[in-house]
Amino acid sequence: MLDFSKPIITPRFAPRYLVGALLVAGVLSGCSMAPKYERPAAPIASAYPVESAQSDTAALGWRQFFPDQRLQALIQAALDNNRDLRTAALNIQAARAQYGITAADAYPNFNAGFGATKGRTPADQSPTGQSFVGTSYTVGLNMASYELDFFGRVRSLKDAALANYLSTEEARQTAQISLVSQVAQAYLAEQAYAEQQELAQQTLDSRLQDYKLIKMRFDVGASSGLDLRSSETLVQSARVALSTLVRQRGQATDALTLLVGKPIGELGDLPAAQTLASQQIVTDIPAGLPSDLLLRRPDIRSAEQQLLAANANIGVARAAFFPSISLTAGIGNSSLALGDLFSAGSRSWSFAPQITLPIFEGGRNRANLTLSEVRKNIAIANYEKTIQTAFSEVADALVARGPLNDQLVAQEAYLKAQEGVVALTDLQYKNGIASSNDIRTAQRDLFVAQQALIQTRQLRLNNAIDLYSALGGGLNEVTQKTN
Known part of the structure; x- marks a missing residue:
């Protein structure tokens, strides 16, 4: 058993011993008790239900995918102003700072200090047999309790913090992809309601003219009351449709404004909106292989980083079963008089290694290890679920295309x-x-067919957007090349 009550080194070699101990600690701290990480097998089929050619869709910039300049301006405004995306960016800063805090524990902390102590010694404890009041002064450089990471506890904590930071960065990219998709679909919804509203207004105007003609004929006895009432029902149904579309368009505009992060009118002179029929959104997107999703989708990469963090935390829990070795040291000057603090012979030093070995902790360490292993299994399940969700989203979009x-x-x-x-x-x-x-039945059917065509165009464009975002597109801003 080591006896730390007596000096184990001479003052002359104290600084050298301290430096040597730190170097040895740096070499030995390279080990880790975390399990070797192995990526779980993807629980999905090797191919989609619908065949698709190979392509790196994630590299297709959203400006290239959405040629509509008004939509491009709205997406850019959303990327600049959306509060959810801003929160995701701030979460990255917080995770980066937390990683820096944890990583700092791998290095010793040095502090410069100056202290003065004044106290009274009673007579029965005084070597002279008389009580006295004494004062002492110290100044020097101190190293706080520094853990020698022999069993990789600090390193595992740092690895877990790094994985959490990277997971947060991937989560921000996931939020951006979702935001680009939501803005595009909200824009198309607002445009679809605008086109249907215009159609409903034209239909109402036409039916009002027909009603006036029938009313004039009815007044002179050339038309029956049934014709008049039938014409009136067409007018009122057109008014109901128009009112409904005005409300829906207003709500769609509000939803788009929320995504953009500021009133649309404050964005300056935006280009004119394109009709759904003239939209040049890329609809024939090659999906590639399901295994490509592991690299394309940031939400899958984020889930894997969370799994890596859980794996590293097992190393932290395992290290708790082994001794903890820490060093506390200091070097400086001390004196009973302030004027003699820097005089010859006032040099002082201290070196206090400490070993803590867990003997009885009521099963706490074993419970922590079990908890970390369970959390890793949860992270594995979440990772696999994320992959399955991604596969399902791509498959659904391909099946519907x-x-x-x-x-x-x-x-x-x-x-x-x-x-x-x-x-x-x-x-x-x-x-x-x-x-x-x-003639009224034919006109009613025509109005329904016109509305259905607008809705079908919107569905087809939304399907292309769903597939684009499901494949990991929406991060880059590659523009269409012109010759």
Whole structure:
């Protein structure tokens, strides 16, 4: 057993011994008791349910993916002003600072200090047999309790803090991808409601004119009351549709404003909005292989960093079963008189190594180790769940892409056919072959078909956005090259 009550080194060699101890600590602290990390196997199929070509979609810049300049301006404003994204950026700063705090524990802390002590010694404790009041002064450089990381506890804490920091950075990138996607879809929703509102207004104006004509004919007895009431129902239904669309467009604008982070009117002169039919959003996106998601998706990388942090915390829990060795040292001058503090012979030093060995802790260390292992298993489950969610999002978008394309083609053909029905019915009505009820039914069906086409175009564009973000796109700002 070591006896630290007597000097184990001479004052002459104290600084050298301290430096040597620190160097040995640095060499021996390279070990770690954390388990060797092995990435869990991805719990997904090797291919998507729909075949797709190879491509690095994540490298496709969002400016290139969204050519609409008004939409580009809105996305850029959201990246600059959105509060959720700002919070994510601040979380990165906090995680970086926490990592710096933890990493600092791997190095000794030195402090310069000056102290003065004054006290009374009673007579029965005085070597002279008389009480006296004494004063002492000290000045020097002190090293606070520095842990020699023989068993990797400090290193594991630093690894866990680094993984948490990297996870937070990946989470910010996930938030950016989500924000770009949400702004684009909110913009398309607002535009879809605007187009439907314009269509409803045109329909209402047309039906009001028809109603006035029928009312004039009714007043002179050339039209029945049934025709008048039927025409009135068309007018009122158009008003209901218009009011509904005005409300929905206003709410869509509010949602877009919230995402952008400031009123749209404060963004300056924005380019004119493009119609859904003229949008050049990339819809034919190659998805590649499911294994590519492990590198493309920042939320998967974030989940893996959390798993790495949990793995490192097992090393911290394991190290608690072994002795903790710390060093406290100081070197300087001390004197009973302030004027003699820096005189010859006033040099002083101290060196106090300490070993703490856990003997009985009521099962605390074992419980902490069990807890860290359970948390790692939870992190594994979260990591696998994140991968499965990513695979599902891509698969859903791919499965819907083909049918939506077919639906759009069919909807356009249906609208064209319905326009022909209205034209023929109107001609027959003027020739007295078709009734007024026939022409109103045809016009009602045409209005429904026009609205359905707008909604289908929005769905198809939203599907492309879903696939783009699901594949990890939305981080870069690569612009379209021009020749």
